[in-house]
Each structure stands twice: as C-alpha cells, then as structure tokens.
Amino acid sequence: MWEKVQETVSYIKNSTNFSPEYGVILGSGLGSFTDDMQVAFTLPYDEIPNFPVSTVLGHKGALVFGTIGDKKVVAMQGRFHFYEGYSMKEVTFPVRVMKYLGVEKLIVSNASGGVNPNYKVGSIVIIKDHINMAPEHPLRGKNDERFGPRFVNMSEPYSRKMIVKAKEIAIDLNIEVHDGIYLGLQGPTFETLAEYRMVKILGADCVGMSTVPEVIVARHMDVETFGVSVITDMGDEENIDTVSHDEVLEAAKKAEPNVRNLIKELIVRY
C-alpha cells in the first residue's frame, strides 16, 4: 500500500507540480464546488495510476487542483463507495494519496437520510461525530506505522476548531445549520423503516453510505477533518415511501449553493 500510494503521489506531483493544503471530497450533487476554484489542473481518475474508477450516476470522476482565495485545494469530484464493490482500502486510497500530496485538512460532504425530527429535506448538518456500522474496516490488517498508529484515537474525528469556525461562518452568511451524528452503513439499499428507527435509537441524527471510512483513514494519518451532510430525505413514516436516488440528487442540488459557500469560506478563513 505504501509503495502504491507513493507511486501515485509521484505521478501526480510530476504532472501538476502542485501541493494542496486542503482536500475536499464532493458528495452526491455537490460536484459544482469546483466552479468556485481557480482550476489549475484536472486529472480524470482513469488517468491516475492505482486509482479506482467511479461508476455511480451523478458522480464525475476526477481530481481537480486549484486555489480558493490563496489556499491550495485538491477536490475529489466523485468518490468511491463500498457498495460499488471496492474494498475499504480502495475506497480510502485517494485520502492516503491526498495526505502525501500535502493535504493537512480534509473536508468531506455527503447526502444522508435524516432521522432527527428537527431536520427537514434540505437541512445542512455539520457532522460532529459518527457511528461506524460498515461491515469492513479500512484499517483492518497489518498496520503500516509510516501512515499512522495501530490503534487510532477517535475522540475528535471531526475537528472542533473547524466546527466552531464553520458555525461562525454560517451565522455570517445567514445559512441555517444543525450539528449532528452521522451513522455509516454499507448500502446500497436505503433503510427500511425499522432500520431508520434503529439509527435513531442508536443515537444518530442521519444515515448514509459514505464518509466514515474516509474520515477514519484521514484520522489514522492525523489529517484534520470536517464533514457536512445534506439531508436529502427523511427516514420516518410519512416520508419513507418516496426516497429514491433522483430525490436525493434533487434535494442535494437545492442545498448546493449554501454548502458550497460554507465550504469555500471555511477554506478561506480557517
């Protein structure tokens, strides 16, 4: 793994000569974030050695390098999901690559189903913690100490300082935000009503099929992380029958300008 990561990093460094400080993973329907960047280079995933290739509708696959204000950023346009068939090591490979390109702070976005009754479709949730219920762990197997320790401290998976800054920005920009706990499942089915209830009982506010593995791997390498989720459907009796991928994409699109501005300002001001 170490050698593969370094090989990919060398290839990217040779092609772009760019050392980003911020990494951003763009979730469902949030891909237009790159419109806010002064783009310097775009590398399609299929041109990057050792990179998996994304297959899901609504996910474009490319690493986009550029600046926001005076900050250097690499954005993942399209991520890899466990339900697509990738192993958790493949899902998180790009996070390892980002780290050795120079990334110190990772911002992750996603779409999720809400189980907190204070949420509604379109709510923006700053992720303050997560519950990992995915069936495979990205750090399972022999640990390579060059990446990080065997037993990773997860007391602060999401940077408290970044959360405070993002909340300040949300007030300044007049964007309504919540904070909440994200529970990660494998998908690709949406949850049954009983499963949404379980998610709520377990203490989470929203549920999705991504983010948790990437955040674990970022924390393994001591990368500071920030996560934001758009509630695209509500997992309750009244709303469960309508949930579909189209609904998810449409709701994510509506919240997109606010999420974009929040992330952009966080990068500029943090």
Ligand code: HPA
């Ligand atoms: N469940 C799981 N993943 C999701 C959902 C959901 O309701 N909405 C968007 N991604």
